[in-house]
Amino acid sequence: xxxxxxxxxxxxxxxxxxxxxxxxxxxxxxxxxxxxxxxxxxxxxxxxxxxxxxxxxxxxxxxxxxxxxxxxxxxxxxxxxxxxxxxxxxxxxxxxxxxxxxxxxxxxxxxxxxxxxxxxxxxxxxxxxxxxxxxxxxxxxxxxxxxxxxxxxxxxxxxxxxxxxxxxxxxxxxxxxxxxxxxxxxxxxxxxxxxxxxxxxxxxxxxxxxxxxxxxxxxxxxxxxxxxxxxxxxxxxxxxxxxxxxxxxxxxxxxxxxxxxxxxxxxxxxxxxxxxxxxxxxxxxxxxxxxxxxxxxxxxxxxxxxxxxxxxxxxxxxxxxxxxxxxxxxxxxxxxxxxxxxxxxxxxxxxxxxxxxxxxxxxxxxxxxxxxxxxxxxxxxxxxxxxxxxxxxxxxxxxxxxxxxxxxxxxxxxxxxxxxxxxxxxxxxxxxxxxxxxxxxxxxxxxxxxxxxxxxxxxxxxxxxxxxxxxxxxxxxxxxxxxxxxxxxxxxxxxxxxxxxxxxxxxxxxxxxxxxxxxxxxxxxxxxxxxxxxxxxxxxxxxxxxxxxxxxxxxxxxxxxxxxxxxxxxxxxxxxxxxxxxxxxxxxxxxxxxxxxxxxxxxxxxxxxxxxxxxxxxxxxxxxxxxxxxxxxxxxxxxxxxxxxxxxxx
Numbered sequence: 001x002x003x004x005x006x007x008x009x010x011x012x013x014x015x016x017x018x019x020x021x022x023x024x025x026x027x028x029x030x031x032x033x034x035x036x037x038x039x040x041x042x043x044x045x046x047x048x049x050x051x052x053x054x055x056x057x058x059x060x061x062x063x064x065x066x067x068x069x070x071x072x073x074x075x076x077x078x079x080x081x082x083x084x085x086x087x088x089x090x091x092x093x094x095x096x097x098x099x100x101x102x103x104x105x106x107x108x109x110x111x112x113x114x115x116x117x118x119x120x121x122x123x124x125x126x127x128x129x130x131x132x133x134x135x136x137x138x139x140x141x142x143x144x145x146x147x148x149x150x151x152x153x154x155x156x157x158x159x160x161x162x163x164x165x166x167x168x169x170x171x172x173x174x175x176x177x178x179x180x181x182x183x184x185x186x187x188x189x190x191x192x193x194x195x196x197x198x199x200x201x202x203x204x205x206x207x208x209x210x211x212x213x214x215x216x217x218x219x220x221x222x223x224x225x226x227x228x229x230x231x232x233x234x235x236x237x238x239x240x241x242x243x244x245x246x247x248x249x250x251x252x253x254x255x256x257x258x259x260x261x262x263x264x265x266x267x268x269x270x271x272x273x274x275x276x277x278x279x280x281x282x283x284x285x286x287x288x289x290x291x292x293x294x295x296x297x298x299x300x301x302x303x304x305x306x307x308x309x310x311x312x313x314x315x316x317x318x319x320x321x322x323x324x325x326x327x328x329x330x331x332x333x334x335x336x337x338x339x340x341x342x343x344x345x346x347x348x349x350x351x352x353x354x355x356x357x358x359x360x361x362x363x364x365x366x367x368x369x370x371x372x373x374x375x376x377x378x379x380x381x382x383x384x385x386x387x388x389x390x391x392x393x394x395x396x397x398x399x400x401x402x403x404x405x406x407x408x409x410x411x412x413x414x415x416x417x418x419x420x421x422x423x424x425x426x427x428x429x430x431x432x433x434x435x436x437x438x439x440x441x442x443x444x445x446x447x448x449x450x451x452x453x454x455x456x457x458x459x460x461x462x463x464x465x466x467x468x469x470x471x472x473x474x475x476x477x478x479x480x481x482x483x484x485x486x487x488x489x490x491x492x493x494x495x496x497x498x499x500x501x502x503x504x505x506x507x508x509x510x511x512x513x514x515x516x517x518x519x520x521x522x523x524x525x526x527x528x529x530x531x532x533x534x535x536x537x538x539x540x541x542x543x544x545x546x547x548x549x550x551x552x553x554x555x556x557x558x559x560x561x562x563x564x565x566x567x568x569x570x571x572x573x574x575x576x577x578x579x580x581x582x583x584x585x586x587x588x589x590x591x592x593x594x595x596x597x598x599x600x601x602x603x604x605x606x607x608x609x610x611x612x613x614x615x616x617x618x619x620x621x622x623x624x625x626x627x628x629x630x631x632x633x634x635x636x637x638x639x640x641x642x643x644x645x646x647x648x649x650x
Contacts, residue, residue: 003106004028006047006055006076008036014086017095024096024343025103027054037063048076054105056081059362079105083362084377088370089447096345097376103339104332112323113259115301119175119209119229120144121252126167127214129153131235135212135245136160142249143210148181150215154194155187162187164197165204170211170220173302174229174251179206210251212244222288226305228257260306260323261299267318268296269513269536277513277536280489281310281319284414295513308385309414315491315534316514317464321385326465329380330393334460336376337398347400347454351377351446352386356407364439372446374400384411388422389465391431392472398458399430400451405442406435417489424486425469425554426476466491470531474556483553490552493535495528497566501547502526504569504583508539508548518563524583525568530560575608576616587611 005027007016011034018029030047033040037060045067047053051074055064058080068075079101085094123143125132128151136145137157145160148167155162165184172178184204188196213220213232221227231247233240269278272295281290281297289303290310296318299310311321320326333350340348351371353361358379364370371377376399380386383404394402404415415433422431429452436442461471469492477484486492495517504524509517516532517539519525540548571580572587587610595607609617 002028003052003054003077004030004047004050005079005102005105006030006033006036006044006053007081008033008040008055008057010057010082010086011035014082015092015094016086016098020095020343021099021102024099025106025339027102027106041067045071048073053077054079054102056102058083077105080362083365084371085373087365088373090373091370093373096340096343097348097373099343100336100340100345100348100376103335107332107335110324110328114256115259117173117175117228117255117257117302119251119253119255121210122146122208123210123212123248124148124177124179124206124208125212125214126150127212127216127235129155131214131241133157133162135214135241138245139248143252146206146208158189165200167220170230172207173227173300174255174257175209176302177208177211177229179208179211180204181206210248212248214241214244223286223305226287226307227303228305257302258306258323259301260304260308260321261301261311262320262322263297263299264318264320265296267316267513269316269318269534269538270297271295272511272513272538273542275511275538275541277538277541278315278534280313280315284309284313286411307382307411307414309411310385311465312385312387312414312418313491314465315536317466320464323381326390326468327462329390330397330461330468332378333390333394333397333399336378337394337458340376341398345374347374347451348398349375349401349403349446349449349451350394350399351375351403351405352383353377353379353405354381354383354407354410355379356409357383357405360405360437360439360442364443368440369443369447371443374451375403375446383407384414386415387418387465388425389469389472391418391422392426392476393461393468395426395430396455396459396461396472396475398454400454401429401449402431403446403449404433406433408437420487421490424490425473425484470554470556473554477556480556483555486552486554488552489535490554491534492554493533493550493552494530494555495533495539495566496549496551497526498545498547498549499567501545502543502567503545503586504567505544507542507544511538511542513538520568523568523571523580526566527563528566529563530555572611574613574616575611576620577613579613579615581613 007018007029009016009032016032018032022029036044048068054077056079058078061078065075081098081101084101085097088094121143123139123145125136125145126148129149132147132149136147139145140159147160147162149164163184163186166182168180168182170177170179181204182202183200185197185200188198211230214235216235219232221230224230224232229251231244233244270292271277286307287303287305289300290297306323308321311319337348361371361377386404391402419433434442434445436445455475459475461468504526506519509519514532514534516529518527535550535552537550540550570584572582572584573580591610594601601607609620
C-alpha cells in the first residue's frame, strides 16, 4: 500500500500545491484540509484507517496518537511542514522544500542497536547528613538506600543504611556502578543511646544502580550530566534536591540503552609494539568511556553518551557511529537534495540541527520570519559527530551551503576541528556554523547569507568516512592538479623520508597500522601508498634516525592509490656465495666503524664475516677454532676389538 501524506494548511496560514508535492516526492497526497486536528478529525480518522499515513503536522501529534489508540490502529508517521517550510516570509516559494521534507519522512531508517539495562533500585547517596537523611527517608519506600555522610551527623532511622568514609572513585553507569571507599565505617545497631561505628577500613568495594551526589564538590565522574544514573545537585538548593528525588524514583526497571558506536579493533591505530600512535578518541571523549586496551581502544557502551565525536575524528574508521550510521545519514541528504531539485528548486541549503535547534525553528516560524524557503532543516539526535566527511558529502549531493546550528550544550571541539578540515578541502564559502540562541537572530543570519552556486553535477559518495570524503573532495575539486594542503593532525597525508639519514631498517613498516608503508622482499626498498596513510605518527616515533616527517595533505589523483618508492638502495652481495642481502651502504658503514677496532672484528677474517649473508656467516663460525658453538669432541665408538684388547691387557 502506498504511503499517503495528509495535508492541512492550518487554518489557511500556509500555501500548498499537493500535485507538485506528489509528483516530486512520489507520495500520494490527500485533499487539502484546513482543521485536520479539530473540525476535520473524522476525516483524519477515516484516512488513518486506510493505513500507512504520514500527517503533515508535528504540533498536534498527541491528538493523532490518541486517535490511533482509540481506533486500535498503528500510529501514523509525522512530518513538520508548517514550522520548517510553510510559515516563512518566503512561504509561497516553499513547495520544493515541502516535497523534500515529505520524501525524507517516508524514507525507511535503520534501527539503532541497543541492549537492556536492569536497575533494581539500589541507591547510594553521598552528602551532608541533614540533606541526605531527609532525601533517604523519602526514597526508602521505593529504593534500597545507603547514605554516606560527609560530616559527623548521626542517623536516627534504620529505614536505610548509613556509613561513613571517603568515596575514592566511581565507575560504571545506571544499573552497574562500582564504588571504591576508604576509611569505611558501618553502624553497629545494638546498644543504647547513639549508634556505635565499626573500625575504619580502606579499599572497600561496593556496587549500586543509582548514585545521588549531594556532596557539593567536584563530581566523581566525567561529564556528570551525561552519565545515566548519576544524579547530582547542590545540597543548598532545595528545589534541585527535590527534583532528584523524583528522578531517582523513576530509575527502577528495564531500560533500553542504545549502542551508539561500534569498534573494529583490527583497524584501530592506537598503538603497536607499545608505541602510541592515534589518541584522538581518547582525547575527545567527554565521558571517559574510551580507554586503551593494548594495541586498540575499548569503549564502555554503558558510559558512552553518544556524542559521536570519536567517530568523526577516528582516522582509520575503526570507530563507526550507529545512531544513525553514516550510510543512513547520506541517504537522507541525498533524498532531500534530489527531491528539492525535482520540485523545481535550484540551490538548496542544508541546516543541520538537534532538538534545541528544532525548537528555535518552531519559535522563529510562529513569532518571526521562519526559515528561508531554500534552507532545508536536517534534525539529528546529536550534531557534535557531524564531521568533515558528512559536510563534504552534503556539498557533493548538490547543497549550495551546509550550516550547523549549535546548541548551548553542543560539544564543540570536534566540530571546530572538522570544520577547519572541511574548509581546507572545500573552501570556507560553503560550510559554516551558527552559534546563536535567539530564533530571530538565527533567521536574520540565514536570510542574510550569501548562497554560492551548488555543484552542477551532484555525485553520490559512498563507503566509509574516508572513502566518502575522498569521493566528495574529487567532485568539489575537479581541477586540482596538486595535493590540497591540510591542517596539522589531519587524517590524510604523505610521509617524507630523508634518504640521507634513512638506513632502510624498515622499523616503520613493521609498525604501520594501515599498511601505508610497505617493504619489498626482493630488494632494500621502502614503498608508500598515500591513500592508506592515517598520519598517526607511529612511523615518525619509531624511526631511529629521525628521518621521517609527516606531510598533511590530500592527494586526489590516482597516484595516491598506488605505491611510490620513498627510498631504495643497492643490496650487498655476500663475499662467499654472492647472495644479495642487506643494504650496501649500511654494510659498508658497519665495516668502517667496526673493522679492526672492535675486539670481535679485530682480524681481517673476523671482519670479513660482516660481509657475509646469514648462512655463510654461520658456516664460517663453525669452522673457526674459537667457534662459540663448538662442543667437546665426539667419543670414538667402542668396537669388539677394543673390548678383547682391553681384556688381554688385564
